[in-house]
Amino acid sequence: MKPSRRAGRRDFLRMSGYGALAVAMGAAALPRDGTRKAPAFAPGLHAHGDGPPMPGFNREVDHIANGFNPSDTLTDFDYGVVSTLPGGRTLREYRLFSGDKDIEVAPGAAFPAWVYNGRLPGPTLRAREGDLLRVHFTNGSAHPHTVHFHGVHPANMDGVFEVVQPGESFTYEFDADPFGLHLYHCHVMPLAKHIAKGLYGAFIIDPAQGRPPAHEMVMVMHGLDVDFDGVNDFYAVNGIPFHYDRNPIPIKAGELVRVYLVNILEFDLLNSFHLHANFFHYYPTGTSLTPSEFTDTVIQGQAQRGILEFRYTYPGRYMFHAHITEFTELGWTGLFDVAA
């Protein structure tokens, strides 16, 4: 990208990816709910020397038809149905159902996905260390599936050999152990196909004593091989490429932000997260309460995950994206909109 010497407002507008339009509308009028349908750039309006537009699609996808909006699933945690067992132990029961669903991941383009609970990625299951968990899984897909949790559990709860045929159910029961940030995904062969089609989600086990209060969000990094040639065509966090670029995530200056970051990228070896104009404390796998690193970029292989904690000092818009810039420009990019 051509560097611009103009600071402040102009840069900020340009970052939003539809500079000329934003100037016309006034920056304050930009909606964040995905209602914008105008093309991302209007040829001719874009003044010469202003720099090229940001990468991205022409328009927003239809979140209502998709059945989920990444702006909502970002902070959506499923704590399950909570009850207390004799002896005082907490029981959490979750319902997962798999299904075949077309998801509009690019304007007008349906990705024939396999998903949990009708969304990409599946719901973020959340429990507390030591709880007893029951996950009632029903396979509503035309293909056999399972749910394989990362964590400590008996062999028959591992979701590998107990394949659930279409129309059948299975209940996984295990202890929430160890605390940290984990994930779940289908483990039916061919595995790469079942993962690339969208059967995955984040799984958080909070430590018994909890973590400091924070503005929490979950980001599941993944790829989209829309033409099924074994090569990712687009990259994203939480289902839709460029979503948080078009719909920046609002946070406040000074507040503690905690990002639960999971990588389930298929076909490519590595993924990464880079935070602009800031540094974060990194807790690999979230299994320790002491951060291992203070950095602004972290690399994860498939199924690696970790917790990020940071505060912004200055208000404004800041990018976060894979520092594998090819992934960035193919969809894995977003913005934090930091309010004073």
Next chain:
Amino acid sequence: MDTPIPTPAGKPARPDLKALVLLAIPVLLLAGVIAVFLLTAGAGLNVRPVAPVEDLAFERLVLREGEIEVHVRNTGPDTLTLSSAILNETVWPFHIEPGETLPRLGRATLTFAYPWIEAEPLAIKLFTANSIPFETVIPAAAETIPSGGDAWLRFTLIGLYVGVLPVLLGIGWYPALRRMGARAFVFLMALTVGLLLFLGIDAVNESLEVAARLGRPFQGVGLVATGVLGAYLLLDAITRHQAGLGRGESDQRLRLATMIAVGIGLHNLGEGLAIGAAYRVGEAALGTFLVIGFVLQNITEGLGIIAPVVRDRPSVRRLVVLGTIGGAPAIAGAWIGGSIDSAPLAALFLAVGAGAVFEVMVEVIRLVRRQTAKEAMPLNVFAGVMAGMLLLYATGFLVK
């Protein structure tokens, strides 16, 4: 096979009303079959493909500073909707006219504000709404020559260099050729046959190459075959019509020279069209070497034109006219190629040129036959044809 088709005796030559009705009956029955097929969703055949069948042809790419214009055509069986675009591994927003949904054979123009880099490859990938990718690659990006006064001048110059000048220069051999005897004359005519044969085969090859890039509905090979045969048969008919007018032998030789000029002119029209189209999109950097190559190769075309009239005394004016007929169409071709840039048209023009050249070749062969019937010339014809073909083969190294 020679049995004549029996004609009904005593019937009028024009079809009457009854004949028209009889002609229409199978057509009406056919319409009924199609209606049954459509109404019963395939009449028992499962005609729905497993995955959608889509096809998209990239017809034209225009590169301006910081901007790319992509002209595409839906060459698939159904309506097609474009979803997203990836330029060199980057998802890029675009403006599309008239809309993102293209009917069968419909066209659309996509405009990208993209900072392409000169001389570097540019890969353009378009995804349809069915997530089917279509890709084209510009090996080395370069600014497209804009249309307008300056461009017209450039295309005129291209036509002059590759068409008019070489053909006229070739005709300049006339005084030298006049001093040659009958054997040399036959050799020269055979050389012309070799030249024309090589040109024709080369033109067919080029037109097939262009045809291969056409969308499936344009049936490139069929288009080329139609163009070649159409031009051949039309020129053949014109030649026979003129021969029927019955004039002196020298008159006939002059007509043959004119026909050769027309054939070569049609060929040069196709050649100019191809060069103009390529030059416009920056594919053919017409280097000094290439221009010199074209001059050298096409100078032989002038030789072919004057060969039949070497023993006559055509005026200088007549020679210039012949040269212009042979060469000037290259200018028109460059103009057409540089302005409308239609791949089906380019394939057709090249094919027409090939057909014209083949027809002219056959005319020259007839002339050679008449000569060799009077006097046996072993190996003379062979040497001439081979010399003509090898001459073009050798000079081809300069332009290919």
